[in-house]
Amino acid sequence: MTAVTVRVPAKVNLQLAVGPVRPDGYHEIATIFHAVSLYDEVEVAPAERAVVTVTGEGAQSVPAGEGNLAMRAAAVLAEETGVARPAGITIRKRIPVAAGLAGGSADAAAALVGCNELWQTRLSQAELAVLAARIGSDVAFALAGGTSVGRGRGEQLTPALVTGQYHWVLAFAAGQLSTPEVYRACDRIRAARDAAVTRPRPSTRLLAALRSGDPAEVAPLLSNDLQPAALSLQPDLRRTLSVGRSAGALGSIVSGSGPTCAFLVADAEQAVDLAVALSGAGVCRSVARVTGPAPGAAVVSSPRGASPPPAPQTRSGSPS
Numbered sequence: 001m002t003a004v005t006v007r008v009p010a011k012v013n014l015q016l017a018v019g020p021v022r023p024d025g026y027h028e029i030a031t032i033f034h035a036v037s038l039y040d041e042v043e044v045a046p047a048e049r050a051v052v053t054v055t056g057e058g059a060q061s062v063p064a065g066e067g068n069l070a071m072r073a074a075a076v077l078a079e080e081t082g083v084a085r086p087a088g089i090t091i092r093k094r095i096p097v098a099a100g101l102a103g104g105s106a107d108a109a110a111a112l113v114g115c116n117e118l119w120q121t122r123l124s125q126a127e128l129a130v131l132a133a134r135i136g137s138d139v140a141f142a143l144a145g146g147t148s149v150g151r152g153r154g155e156q157l158t159p160a161l162v163t164g165q166y167h168w169v170l171a172f173a174a175g176q177l178s179t180p181e182v183y184r185a186c187d188r189i190r191a192a193r194d195a196a197v198t199r200p201r202p203s204t205r206l207l208a209a210l211r212s213g214d215p216a217e218v219a220p221l222l223s224n225d226l227q228p229a230a231l232s233l234q235p236d237l238r239r240t241l242s243v244g245r246s247a248g249a250l251g252s253i254v255s256g257s258g259p260t261c262a263f264l265v266a267d268a269e270q271a272v273d274l275a276v277a278l279s280g281a282g283v284c285r286s287v288a289r290v291t292g293p294a295p296g297a298a299v300v301s302s303p304r305g306a307s308p309p310p311a312p313q314t315r316s317g318s319p320s
């Protein structure tokens, strides 16, 4: 068996409700994950020893050794299935690192799918999802793709029904944010305000709006409890959000723990206009136009031929 290539999407959180800290140090969350058409490509191939090579967007800040989530994913799968053959992993990054887009989790999900094919270990999607949840909070979602409600620390998924495709513009920031730091800042802000931290719940209004297929209904319901924390750590993002809103975005939000800002627009044409406006205003490092929901981690080339990527979740018979 030679190389297997897997394509895996970034995510934005359409809602991120953060609850109390649990005894294991994670926060209880309720989130609506939405995979978007910005993909990393991960190639796995037989190698003398387990090794990872990273190229592309922000490659220099991805850990190359044991700290790499894709390496860890391959090690977890090998251990679980008793495989003793090492894999060489090559990650071609398009998803910025430490950007609130779950790029590292995506690479881990891709490594699971790729090594499962390379080693012919034949774990089912459900079995891979169990391993994914052990590796990181967002890995199971990168495997699934589409749009899902996430509970627990984000790893317990229930698919959501979504009509059509939504158009987004992503504004990539110059810096990075560390997810644990953003969660800690969220806790500090809440403690200073003496705010009651209640059990997080998925927004039924947002889920209904997603079924409607109308971005104008979805846009005002986007919410992120980590946004004040991300803004406190990178105050420049306020300007990025306000420029996007003035330039006609229907909705604007910091993606996950940031610093990427995500703008929901009406259609592909508005996405072009907004991307131009954001670039022209100099409020971000670069922009990307994407759509969601996008499919989860899928083999795009292998010696046995590519498996067809799963269809995005849309209501049957709905426009796309």
Ligand code: C5P
Pocket: 025, 026, 027, 028, 029, 135, 136, 137, 138, 152, 153, 154, 179, 180, 183
């Ligand atoms: O699970 P993952 O490695 O993606 O999480 C990174 C860090 O983000 C955790 O170590 C934790 O500090 C924080 N986190 C959290 N609550 C969550 C998810 C992540 O506090 N639900």
